Amino acid sequence: MTQPIHPLDPITAPEIAVLKTTLAEAGIEGPQIRYSYVMLREPDRATLRAWTQGAPVPREIGVLVTDKAANTAREMVVDIPARRIVHDRMLDPATDGWGPILDEDYVAAEEIAKADPDYRAAMERRGITDLERVRCAPLSAGVFGHADEVGRRMIRVLSFLDQEGTHAMFAHPIEGVVAHVDLTERRVLRLVDTGYPSIPAESGDYLDPAIAGAPRTDMKPLRITQPEGASFTIRDHVLDWQNWRLRIGFNGREGLTLHDIAFNDRGRMRPILNRASISEMVVPYGEPQPTHDWQNYFDAGEYQFGRLANSLVLGCDCLGKIHYLDATVVDDFCQPVIIRNAICIHEEDYGTLWKHTDFMTGQGTVRRQRRLVISFFVTVGNYDYGFYWYLYLDGRIELECKATGIVFTSGHPGGAYDYATLMAPGLGAPIHQHMFSARLDVAIDGDRCHVDELDVARLPIGPENPLGNAFTRHVTRLRTEAEAQRDADNAVGRVWRIASSEARNRVGEPTAYVLMPEGQPGLLAAEGASIRKRAAFATRHLWVTRHDRDQMWAAGYTPNQHPGGAGLPSYAAADRDIDGQDIVVWHSFGLTHFPRPEDWPVMPVDYAGFKLRPEGFFDRNPTLDVPEDPNGREHSSRCCAPD
Numbered sequence: 001m002t003q004p005i006h007p008l009d010p011i012t013a014p015e016i017a018v019l020k021t022t023l024a025e026a027g028i029e030g031p032q033i034r035y036s037y038v039m040l041r042e043p044d045r046a047t048l049r050a051w052t053q054g055a056p057v058p059r060e061i062g063v064l065v066t067d068k069a070a071n072t073a074r075e076m077v078v079d080i081p082a083r084r085i086v087h088d089r090m091l092d093p094a095t096d097g098w099g100p101i102l103d104e105d106y107v108a109a110e111e112i113a114k115a116d117p118d119y120r121a122a123m124e125r126r127g128i129t130d131l132e133r134v135r136c137a138p139l140s141a142g143v144f145g146h147a148d149e150v151g152r153r154m155i156r157v158l159s160f161l162d163q164e165g166t167h168a169m170f171a172h173p174i175e176g177v178v179a180h181v182d183l184t185e186r187r188v189l190r191l192v193d194t195g196y197p198s199i200p201a202e203s204g205d206y207l208d209p210a211i212a213g214a215p216r217t218d219m220k221p222l223r224i225t226q227p228e229g230a231s232f233t234i235r236d237h238v239l240d241w242q243n244w245r246l247r248i249g250f251n252g253r254e255g256l257t258l259h260d261i262a263f264n265d266r267g268r269m270r271p272i273l274n275r276a277s278i279s280e281m282v283v284p285y286g287e288p289q290p291t292h293d294w295q296n297y298f299d300a301g302e303y304q305f306g307r308l309a310n311s312l313v314l315g316c317d318c319l320g321k322i323h324y325l326d327a328t329v330v331d332d333f334c335q336p337v338i339i340r341n342a343i344c345i346h347e348e349d350y351g352t353l354w355k356h357t358d359f360m361t362g363q364g365t366v367r368r369q370r371r372l373v374i375s376f377f378v379t380v381g382n383y384d385y386g387f388y389w390y391l392y393l394d395g396r397i398e399l400e401c402k403a404t405g406i407v408f409t410s411g412h413p414g415g416a417y418d419y420a421t422l423m424a425p426g427l428g429a430p431i432h433q434h435m436f437s438a439r440l441d442v443a444i445d446g447d448r449c450h451v452d453e454l455d456v457a458r459l460p461i462g463p464e465n466p467l468g469n470a471f472t473r474h475v476t477r478l479r480t481e482a483e484a485q486r487d488a489d490n491a492v493g494r495v496w497r498i499a500s501s502e503a504r505n506r507v508g509e510p511t512a513y514v515l516m517p518e519g520q521p522g523l524l525a526a527e528g529a530s531i532r533k534r535a536a537f538a539t540r541h542l543w544v545t546r547h548d549r550d551q552m553w554a555a556g557y558t559p560n561q562h563p564g565g566a567g568l569p570s571y572a573a574a575d576r577d578i579d580g581q582d583i584v585v586w587h588s589f590g591l592t593h594f595p596r597p598e599d600w601p602v603m604p605v606d607y608a609g610f611k612l613r614p615e616g617f618f619d620r621n622p623t624l625d626v627p628e629d630p631n632g633r634e635h636s637s638r639c640c641a642p643d
């Protein structure tokens with residue numbers, strides 16, 4: 001596609017060219033200019049709703065422009081059809097932070113570190129004279145009160161020994177050394193060397209048969225066949241599957257975005273979500289040594305993980321009848337980059353949907369569940385993350401985040417140590433969290449919604465509960481943005497009900513979905529820690545804000561070196577009314593990762609996510625019309641008859 005045909009279509013290569021030209025005509029061009037966060041600024045609700053097929057498509061693209069020579073950054077928006085800059089704001093790096101890490105920063109960090117005499121001396125003290133064997137990890141710097149860093153683009157560098165000349169450098173952390181690199185002046189501002197001479201020597205090459213063992217030979221093929229194809233259709237980014245309809249988007253920051261998710265309820269298209277995405281994620285480390293205590297990575301805002309999406313491989317990443325979509329992202333020079341097969345769409349069998357055997361007649365009936373899977377996978381340094389959205393036949397929506405790859409490593413001091421797991425001889429893996437923020441622009445039967453917190457409640461024995469068997473559910477309406485900053489509580493089965501403020505079901509209740517959190521810990525860093533201000537979104541499992549077109553980022557637009565307070569705390573600061581308004585639900589969730597030896601040398605997938613389940617959205621089980629035998633009777637004449 002070269003030109004968009006719908007306002008929510010992903011940006012196209014010709015539009016990216018118009019963006020660059022329009023900026024150039026305003027004098028913004030040249031070898032010192034870099035372009036980040038190039039993505040669609042989606043139209044406001046009124047414009048989007050008023051738009052009709054075939055009308056001119058409103059298109060604005062946002063971009064963060066960094067001038068490396070002037071050491072400035074500005075956020076800009078260009079109206080693409082009008083070829084006009086419609087927003088231009090110079091950032092103050094001291095209070096606004098910087099744009100994300102640039103591709104060239106990876107190279108620069110290594111060059112700058114290795115050119116520094118103190119860094120070379122630190123390597124020599126560890127017996128490393130051949131710097132060709134040293135790999136420098138370019139890690140976002142955070143904000144830790146170093147006055148000399150204010151206003152400079154910073155990065156911190158931890159180093160690894162590329163002992164085998166393979167991908168397995170994380171087995172060999174060069175502990176005790178961190179270079180604080182000033183990218184602006186291309187020099188090491190500070191070298192911290194706490195001393196730690198030994199480097200773990202054991203190979204972590206998980207592809208080496210000496211470690212992995214010979215491939216097992218007793219694994220038979222397991223193939224998914226769909227002889228008549230898949231049950232979904234996709235046309236111009238609109239996906240239809242089993243009463244579901246939604247629109248697929250993608251950008252270089254959030255990766256996959258889902259739009260206008262609706263369910264065809266016996267002929268009536270009923271909206272559920274206007275938009276769903278992962279707005280941000282952060283990986284804060286819990287290791288207090290001065291070489292690690294600053295480690296916090298915002299993989300969306302600091303590394304633009306959408307740009308790091310993998311090209312997926314049929315039969316390896318994905319089984320069955322797969323439909324892939326390519327993604328167009330934009331590099332630091334405002335050139336389009338097409339990631340082939342970035343988005344995977346397929347359907348999966350998911351076991352039993354519903355089943356009953358009548359105990360009088362012995363007659364049994366069973367229906368099988370299926371789900372539609374829309375996913376992408378990214379690689380951010382040592383870690384790999386999969387983001388899997390599932391839509392189920394019965395109206396459930398689920399997000400499953402998969403974390404795999406290689407845990408970040410350190411030198412382990414030996415003995416009992418509270419902040420890192422001993423993974424292999426001398427090799428540590430610091431404890432950490434992976435915290436995600438899902439931004440859910442909800443629209444349960446329309447934009448006007450409200451949120452109730454539901455807790456189970458035990459009741460004392462009394463006149464109304466003489467036997468003490470009663471229990472119930474307490475319902476608390478969250479009326480304002482301040483009231484709606486909530487923690488999960490599995491001890492009371494806490495869920496949040498997102499209900500229409502207009503539509504009712506056939507028993508007279510507001511139509512609703514329930515957000516079911518996993519209830520794992522939120523951000524664990526102490527009160528007063530820098531990361532608590534910078535990743536404030538992760539300190540609460542739930543936030544609800546009034547919808548605002550530009551309030552998209554849980555940790556703010558520019559989290560890199562941002563001192564904190566941006567994103568959700570600032571969005572909610574006005575404490576707006578959210579009861580019966582056009583609202584956005586933000587859910588923070590994640591993994592608290594105490595690495596296991598089994599996570600080494602490559603980590604089996606671990607999971608974090610949440611579910612959205614209809615609760616009174618439908619008038620009854622919406623899957624009574626699912627046929628008993630879509631697969632045909634392969635094994636017996638009747639599903640439940642014994643062979």
Ligand code: CO
Nearest residue numbers: 403432434593
């Ligand atoms: Co982890």
